Amino acid sequence: MDKxxxxxxLFVLALIAMMIIRFYYQSKILRDKRAITIQENSIGLIAxxxxxxxxxxxxxxxxxxxxxxxxxxxxxxxxxxxxxGGLALAGGITLLGTAHHHLGKSFHSxxxxxxxxxxxxxxxxxxxxHPIYTAYxxxxxxxxxxxxxxxLTVVPVIMYAIMVVIRMGKEEKIMEExxxxxxxxxxKRTGRLLPRIRSRA
Numbered sequence: 001m002d003k004x005x006x007x008x009x010l011f012v013l014a015l016i017a018m019m020i021i022r023f024y025y026q027s028k029i030l031r032d033k034r035a036i037t038i039q040e041n042s043i044g045l046i047a048x049x050x051x052x053x054x055x056x057x058x059x060x061x062x063x064x065x066x067x068x069x070x071x072x073x074x075x076x077x078x079x080x081x082x083x084x085g086g087l088a089l090a091g092g093i094t095l096l097g098t099a100h101h102h103l104g105k106s107f108h109s110x111x112x113x114x115x116x117x118x119x120x121x122x123x124x125x126x127x128x129x130h131p132i133y134t135a136y137x138x139x140x141x142x143x144x145x146x147x148x149x150x151x152l153t154v155v156p157v158i159m160y161a162i163m164v165v166i167r168m169g170k171e172e173k174i175m176e177e178x179x180x181x182x183x184x185x186x187x188k189r190t191g192r193l194l195p196r197i198r199s200r201a
Contacts (some may be wrong), residue, residue: 004066007082012063014089017094018139025100025107044166051140051159055152064145072151075117086144092138099124099131107132119179121186127195129172129186133164134193168192 050092061068100107102123124131140160144153175183190196 002070003079007086007146007148007168008063008066010086010089014093014139014146015059015063018095021093021097021100025103028105029108029183034179039182041166044163047159047166048163051156051163054155054159055140055143059147059148062149062152066089067147069151072149075150076146077145080107085142085147086157089142089144089146090136092135093140095124095131095138096135099135103132111153117178119175119183119186123191127190129192130164133160135167136160137164137193151155154189165192 002199028086032039058069058072061072067073102125103120106120128134136156137160140156141153144150172187174182176187
């Protein structure tokens with residue numbers, strides 16, 4: 001079988017898996033009747049939207065009309081890089097599903113504060129405060145590498161990273177106000193996007 005067909009099939013399966021995870025947990029939000037206060041930043045939303053829109057446009061181009069946007073394929077990645085991208089994509093999807101599962105109804109796609117909010121410290125949240133952001137950064141990077149598409153590798157990662165940088169500090173401030181010292185202690189023992197490296201000393 002042509003290797004490009006394998007890469008494209010893996011890309012399609014990954015896209016379907018991410019959509020299933022996101023739509024399933026998004027549907028739970030619609031059934032959640034708790035009061036919420038939206039505290040989203042418009043610049044962060046714009047950056048996140050550009051990341052998503054770029055992924056949709058160039059992802060569909062790669063699936064349906066490969067190499068139509070020839071400028072996106074000026075660098076042809078070697079096979080080992082593309083397989084590494086596939087592994088990163090699989091890791092990102094696995095982390096996304098696991099984080100959503102542990103977050104449950106505490107999840108919201110926008111930055112919000114919820115009535116009767118619960119501080120989740122299980123699963124990936126035991127080590128990392130924002131594993132969903134980590135999952136998307138891994139998935140965006142992995143998908144671009146797997147597709148050997150320079151635009152998919154760079155633009156969504158940069159734009160999503162901008163959104164994450166804008167959001168994280170404000171999200172943590174909201175959680176500190178809501179949970180006080182408990183969240184401050186949680187911050188001390190966890191990393192933002194990657195587990196905190198503890199000194200043996």
